[in-house]
Amino acid sequence: MEIVLAPVRPDSPDGLTALRAYAGELARRWPEKAPKPEWSEEFLADDPMALTPPSGVFVVAKADEQVVGCAGLRFEGADVPPGAGEVKRMWVDPTIRGQGLGRRLLAHLTDLAREAGLRRLVLDTAEDLAAARALYVREGFVETEPYNANPYAHHWFTRDLW
Numbered sequence: 001m002e003i004v005l006a007p008v009r010p011d012s013p014d015g016l017t018a019l020r021a022y023a024g025e026l027a028r029r030w031p032e033k034a035p036k037p038e039w040s041e042e043f044l045a046d047d048p049m050a051l052t053p054p055s056g057v058f059v060v061a062k063a064d065e066q067v068v069g070c071a072g073l074r075f076e077g078a079d080v081p082p083g084a085g086e087v088k089r090m091w092v093d094p095t096i097r098g099q100g101l102g103r104r105l106l107a108h109l110t111d112l113a114r115e116a117g118l119r120r121l122v123l124d125t126a127e128d129l130a131a132a133r134a135l136y137v138r139e140g141f142v143e144t145e146p147y148n149a150n151p152y153a154h155h156w157f158t159r160d161l162w
Helices: 013-029 039-046 101-115 130-138
Strands: 003-007 056-063 066-074 084-092 120-125 142-144 155-160
Touching: 003 101, 013 056, 013 066, 013 084, 056 084, 056 101, 066 101, 084 101, 101 120, 101 130, 120 130, 130 155
Parallel strands: 084 120
Antiparallel strands: 003 056, 056 066, 066 084, 120 155, 142 155
């Protein structure tokens, strides 16, 4: 199965498909944090421009014309440290996890960050996402002090790019 990575606007059809799948998984995983039915639409409406050039980029992974993953890179923001890019909205379809797509998405974002002249990447994640944390460590991220006040994050990571 060939998987193609491509930058898209978060509000494009493929971008919305990916973000809805991501938001849907969050709602299933943590229903107490997503009590309102309209939560995913509010989530989608809140974020698109942060992952659109020049503020950032959003990448979708497709296999056989189906969206199977996504990841975003935010270049700027009040809680993004100077010279850093923040990895956001990373998701891989559960049916293909463990096949290297998460690693590919991170490598692609790393290349984009370097091209943008960024010196490091940062990200946050939840306590129960052990597989994601293991991926980040394998890919050179180290746990660090919190760089933001995300109430859903329990772990913060950084990776120097140069």
